[in-house]
Amino acid sequence: MLRASLLLAFASAAYAAHAAHAAPIPAEQFFKRPAITGAVMSPDGKWVAVRKLSPAGRSMLTIVDPETRTGKPIASFTNADVDLFYWVSDKRLFFTVTNVDREGDAGKPGLYAVDVDGKNSIRLSETLVRRPSFAENDLPSQTYLREITLHGFPRFKNEDLLVIESSPEGMGLKRLDTHNGRLYDMRAPHGAFGWLFDANGDARVISAQRDNQILIYLRDKDEWRLLNSFDKNAPDGYEPLLYVDNALYVRARNGSNETGIYRYDVGEKLTNPKLLISAPGFDVSGYFDVSDTKMRGFRFYTDAEITVWFDAQMKAIQQEVDQLLPGMVNIVSRGARSETPYVIIDTHSDVQGHGYLLYNTFTKKQILLGEAAPDIDPAQMSHMTMVRYKARDGMQIPMFVTAPGLPNKKNLPTVVLVAANPRHRNGLWQWNPEVQFLASRGYTVLQPDVRGSTGYGLQHSAAGDGQWGRAMQNDLADAVKWAAAEGYTDPARVCIAGSNLGGEAALIGLIRDPAVYQCGISWSGVARLLPQDAARLKQPVLLAYGKDDVEVPYAQGRKLYEAISAVNPGAEWLSYETTSEDRRTQKNRIDLWQRIDAFLAKNIGPQQAGR
8 A cells, every 4th residue: 555645644744843854865765767667457457567677777577467466577678678568469568678788688779579478579670769868867657558549449450560661752551560570561541640440450540641731531441531631730630539439539629729639420521529528728638548449538637647537437446546545646547358356556646756556446455566766755745736827928827836845935945947848848746856856955946837838728839939038038037036926935046947948948047037047057958059148147057968968969068168167157067978877877867966956055055944
């Protein structure tokens, strides 16, 4: 049984008493690799595939028998990590391998398949995998669940997969035999890039692109019929998500500001869409949960991850689980044609990392599969809350606020964390190691979703067009103004920080708003400042770059540092080189945040929580 249901009830009272006496939690506890990062049940419900940390410090794939509670590794390497994993049938899985080092028992990065007993393993194809940055996290991701219905129903005839093959002639849809790795031609429209299986395992809907046009096809008998076409950037376009019972479920706006999930009854044309799911203030973007024959529910994000169930049994199980684990986000999943009473619960919150339980819906007994961060005490973490503040032009900007002792406001030193990609969501209501590490050191953490970020409707995302370094930057400064007025922030002690484009935004903020920020931090930050711009940066700044980063070349970061340090004695430089040992121990990432801790303490601190 996880600690959540008890600890959350007493977290607020315990936090103040504990924080006043406890030493800061070591950085290693926040940034070491998680012990478990995912669990998926086999279609028949008799097995559970678990991705967890191996004794060698690598992500491995283990099969657990719910009845005997025993586990067996079926894909474990000393020099590689298992990434995506997925059930092809009741007895066979495929998985991808990444972060492959030169010496070890894994061959090359790519796509593999293996039986549930670990036999008949084969590498199906080699894939090009981006090398991660030295500072990237390895947190649990719901990608492994989303992939289940990425292409409709997860039923594969003869344990084959459909894949897109790129060639000089263009993209083509192929059938991949998971036993011998051979590709076979599929009769599909030219330019196909997406498809949906029906409940029989047949490809029924194809999305294709020709020039700037998206074309949607439906297969009737042996012929592909064009259902619709639209410009790929058209506001009246849609994304097919599921085809079942002669109905097509899509993600679309249909004239609304936010995207929703719509149902089209498929006739000669797609007309009269029925709105199925909407969430005012948020775009509905997620994935379906399906049984072997029907749609059970839909999972997506608002401030946190939620599931809308249409299946009465699953809805009842969800209510039962939520009562069992109150105050938590509880993601419930089960086999597509489960023959057992078991479901998997992925439970987490803003102060507790992901935990995975097997739950017997008949006996009500629970089996703990593992916790991502078992050494982290939720009572020592800081709660986060989502707000919407008014920017200087009146626009409402979403933001997550995390402060020690919330809701008690204390005028604390503050760190503004900027999204690495301003077009993506910056924050979610879930445990975040960077955020919680900073809060444990006594800092309020602001995560603004500035205009241009997706997930909050067309008006919010479109408002960022052409506003990089302009109105988007104003939104960051206005977040500080709001937090100071609300009592969260001491305006004389504010630092702005981020990576990639967020790192560039941090440097721009120091130049454009020198009265707002007393220091800045950029790790693996885009380095496009001109020499005359760098000369205007007077506040203390910390720059960190990895020698083997591919997105932001190391040489560009070093050149930027030399330009800044020539006129700014407060500029500091960190250089990292990623090794196979670092991938296991996260040594570089831990060192980075220890240095960030020292830099912040020197420039806007120190002030420990509870003092």
